[in-house]
Amino acid sequence: MPYSLLIRNCGQLLTMAGSAARGPLTGAQMRDWPILENAFVACENDWVVALGPMSELLETHVTAATQVLDAGGRVVMPGLVECHTHLVFGGNRAHEFQRKLQGEAYLDILASGGGILSTVRATRAASDAELLENALHHLAGFRCYGVTTVEAKSGYGLDAETELRLLRVAQEAGRRQPVRVVPTFLGAHVPGPEYKGRPAEYLDMLMQEVLPHLNPQEVPFVDIFCEEGAFSLADARRYLEQAQAMGFGLKIHAEQLHDLGGCEMAAALGAVSIDHADYLTPAAAARIATQTQGQTVAVLLPLVPLFLRQDRYAPGRAFIEAGLPVAVSTDFNPGSCPSKNLWLALSMACLKMGLTPREALAAATINAAWAIGQQQHCGSLEPGKRADLLVLDVRHYEEIPYWLGENPVRHVVIGGKLE
Numbered sequence: 001m002p003y004s005l006l007i008r009n010c011g012q013l014l015t016m017a018g019s020a021a022r023g024p025l026t027g028a029q030m031r032d033w034p035i036l037e038n039a040f041v042a043c044e045n046d047w048v049v050a051l052g053p054m055s056e057l058l059e060t061h062v063t064a065a066t067q068v069l070d071a072g073g074r075v076v077m078p079g080l081v082e083c084h085t086h087l088v089f090g091g092n093r094a095h096e097f098q099r100k101l102q103g104e105a106y107l108d109i110l111a112s113g114g115g116i117l118s119t120v121r122a123t124r125a126a127s128d129a130e131l132l133e134n135a136l137h138h139l140a141g142f143r144c145y146g147v148t149t150v151e152a153k154s155g156y157g158l159d160a161e162t163e164l165r166l167l168r169v170a171q172e173a174g175r176r177q178p179v180r181v182v183p184t185f186l187g188a189h190v191p192g193p194e195y196k197g198r199p200a201e202y203l204d205m206l207m208q209e210v211l212p213h214l215n216p217q218e219v220p221f222v223d224i225f226c227e228e229g230a231f232s233l234a235d236a237r238r239y240l241e242q243a244q245a246m247g248f249g250l251k252i253h254a255e256q257l258h259d260l261g262g263c264e265m266a267a268a269l270g271a272v273s274i275d276h277a278d279y280l281t282p283a284a285a286a287r288i289a290t291q292t293q294g295q296t297v298a299v300l301l302p303l304v305p306l307f308l309r310q311d312r313y314a315p316g317r318a319f320i321e322a323g324l325p326v327a328v329s330t331d332f333n334p335g336s337c338p339s340k341n342l343w344l345a346l347s348m349a350c351l352k353m354g355l356t357p358r359e360a361l362a363a364a365t366i367n368a369a370w371a372i373g374q375q376q377h378c379g380s381l382e383p384g385k386r387a388d389l390l391v392l393d394v395r396h397y398e399e400i401p402y403w404l405g406e407n408p409v410r411h412v413v414i415g416g417k418l419e
Contacts, residue, residue: 001044001049001061002061002062002063002065002066003042003043003049003050003061003062003063003066004043004044004045004065004066004067004416005042005043005066005067005068005069005387005413005416005417005418006040006041006042006043006057006062006066006067006068006069007040007041007042007069007070007071007076007389007391007413008040008054008057008068008069008070008071009040009054009070009071009072009073010036010038010039010040010041010071010073010074010075010076010391011038011071011072011073011074011075011395011396012035012036012037012039012075012076012395012396012397013035013036013039013040013041013051013076013077013381014033014035014075014076014077014078014361014397015033015034015035015036015051015078015380015381015382016033016077016078016361016362016365016366016379016380016381017033017034017381017382018033018034018380018382023293023294023295023325023370024294024295024297024325024327024367024370024371024375025325025362025366025367026289026294026320026323026324026325027320027321027323029362030320030325030326030358030359030362030363030367031356031358031359031362033358033362033366035397036051036052036053037053038053038054039051039053039054039076040052040053040054040057041076041381041389042057042061043387043413043416044416045387045416046386046387046415046416047384047385047386047387047416048381048382048383048384048385048386048387048389049383050383051381051382051383067418069391069411071391073395074391074392074393074394074395074410075392075394075395075396075397075399075400075408076381076390076391076392077361077365077381077389077390077392077397078365078366078378078379078380078381078388078389078390079146079147079148079149079365079378079388079389079390079412079413079414080145080146080147080148080149080342080364080365080368080390081147081148081149081364081365081368081369081372081374081378081379082142082147082149082150082151082329082330082332082342082368083151083273083297083299083327083329083368083369083371083372084151084153084273084275084299084301084329084330084331084371085151085152085153085329085330085331085332085333086152086153086155086156086186086331086332086333086334087135087138087139087150087152087153087170087173087181087332088123088131088134088135088152088154088156088166088169088170088173089119089122089123089131089134089156089166089333089334090119090122090123090124090125090126090130090131090134090156091118091119091122091123091126091334092334092338093114093115093118093119093334093335093338094338096109096114096115096118099114100309115335116156116189116190116335117193119156119334119335120156120157120158120192120193123156123157123162123166124157124159124162128165128169131165131166131169132169132172132173132176135152135169135170135173136173136176136177138332138340139173139177139179139181140177141340142179142332142340143178143179143412143414143419144407144409144412145340145341145342145343145407145409146342146343146390146392146407146408146409146412147179147340147342148178148180148378148388148412148414149179149180149182149369149372149374149377149378149388150180150181151184151221151329151371151372152170152173152174152181152182152183152184153183153184153185153186153223154166154167154183154184154185154186154187155186155187155188155189155223156189157187158187158189158190158191158192158193159192159194160187160205160209160210163185163187163206163210164210164213164214167183167185167214167219170183171183171218178414178415178417178419179414180374180414182220182221182372182373182374183218183219183220183221184219184220184221184222184223184251184372185210185211185214185219185221185222185223185248186222186223186224186225186253187206187210188202188203188206188222188223188224188225188230188231188236188239189225189230190225190229190230190231191230191231199230199231199232199235200235203231203235203238203239206239207239207242207243211242211243211246211248212246214248216246216247216248216249219248220248220249220373221248221249221250221251221272221372221373222239222240222243222248222249222250222251223250223251223252223253223275224236224239224240224251224252224253225252225253225254226252226253226254226260226262226265226266227253227254227256227257227258227260227262228257228258228260230253232260233260233261233262233265236252236254236262236265236266237265237269240252240265240266240269240271241269244269244270249271249272250269250270250271250272251266251271251272251273251274251275252265252266252271252273252275253275253276254266254274254275254276254277254280255274255276255277255278255279255280256276256277256278256279256304257278257279258279259280259281259284261284262274263277263280263284263288264284264287264288266296267288267292267296268291270292270295270296271296272296272297272370272371272372272373273296273297273298273299273371273372274288274296274297274298274299275298275299275301275329275331276299276301276304276314276331277298277299277300277314277319278305278310278312278313278314279312280298280314280315280319282315282318282319282321282322285298285315285318285319285322285324286322286323286324288324289322289324289325290323294323294324294325296324296325297325297326297327297367297368297370297371298314298319298324298325298326298327299326299327299328299329299368299371300314300316300319300326300327300328300329300349300353300363301314301328301329301330301331301337301345302314302328302345302348302349302352302353303330303331303337303339303341303344303345303348304331304336304337305352306348306352307336307337307338307339308336313352313353314353315353315354316349316353316354316355317353317354317355318354320355320359325367325370326355326359326363326367327363327364327367327368327370327371328342328345328346328349328355328360328363328364328368329342329345329364329368329371330342330345341405341407342364343400343401343405343406343407344404344405345364346360346361346364346400346401347360347401347402347404347405349363349401350401357397357398357400357401357402358397360401361397361400365379365380366379366380367379386415386416387413387414387415387416388413388414388415389413390409390410390411390412390413391409391410391411391413392408392409392410393408393409393410394408
């Protein structure tokens with residue numbers, strides 16, 4: 001078969017290869033993945049079929065029908081995987097930004113009807129068409145940053161009808177453009193305003209009126225925010241156990257602001273990821289790594305404390321040394337991270353969480369794919385995986401987190417097609 005797409009003269013081909021059958025990269029693996037110098041990668045339709053040094057390129061497979069892209073000695077790598085976003089919502093909270101800068105506390109903004117409640121009102125009021133238009137706009141932005149797979153959480157409806165709408169919109173957005181969308185149900189973001197002071201009753205409503213209407217094949221994960229002001233450890237465990245019994249994979253927002261034990265609880269249930277983890281201790285991380293045999297990924301979100309002007313960042317270096325696999329994401333959302341710049345998140349993971357450039361790149365590709373159950377399809381460049389890859393305007397991987405906030409993407413390929 002002739003190649004449908006050939007990218008040749010890759011100065012550095014960052015493969016992230018070799019972990020799909022075993023588990024996410026842990027420890028030294030996060031910085032020891034293969035880099036091929038002066039290399040090529042070849043695709044047939046949607047799939048990577050060959051890669052290696054230029055000296056091994058089979059020129060007989062390059063025909064007049066082959067689209068050839070010369071990387072010109074630049075870095076080529078897998079498409080980025082965004083494993084924690086809140087993609088679908090109405091409105092924005094730009095009007096609250098000045099209030100925050102003037103020192104107004106989040107709880108005061110919330111008490112005045114702002115914060116998440118303002119997004120819930122805007123989301124409930126928005127039509128499906130408006131929500132879809134917004135989601136497509138944001139997905140186009142992610143694609144410009146080289147993101148080829150996006151996890152999309154619900155969580156800004158906080159009632160049965162709107163939460164189901166948000167998931168349908170996320171799925172439709174995935175069908176309308178090339179970036180792949182993996183929906184997650186986060187109805188348990190905080191209790192809906194109608195259930196103020198009654199979090200357990202709100203969870204009962206979700207378990208009775210929403211979860212039975214979801215297909216785990218289409219919405220593979222259920223998430224919950226275990227935190228003061230959201231859901232207790234006991235309530236979160238009860239909810240996740242019910243979701244698991246119904247066939248859903250598990251995720252959790254935990255240890256963002258306090259150490260309540262949510263990460264360890266969810267990991268013991270087999271959660272695919274534990275997200276935020278700013279207050280997760282290295283000792284707890286080591287216990288999780290041992291208990292799960294390195295299968296549960298800690299998703300680090302360094303742009304959140306940056307935007308919220310907080311001093312506490314997850315101890316990523318200690319997590320890696322404890323054997324806990326880590327991923328990095330933006331947590332794109334209208335309240336605590338209105339940014340799609342995953343490259344900036346990688347730089348902040350290096351600067352504030354102690355990751356090396358190679359570890360950060362693994363965290364935003366193969367480990368991020370594991371964090372959303374997509375490791376068989378994306379996150380690395382190897383034969384048999386989807387042809388999602390990037391050509392960057394740098395010549396050495398160390399430049400990627402060094403150019404703070406810059407977007408290095410020159411070309412984006414999704415499913416073997418140059419976008």
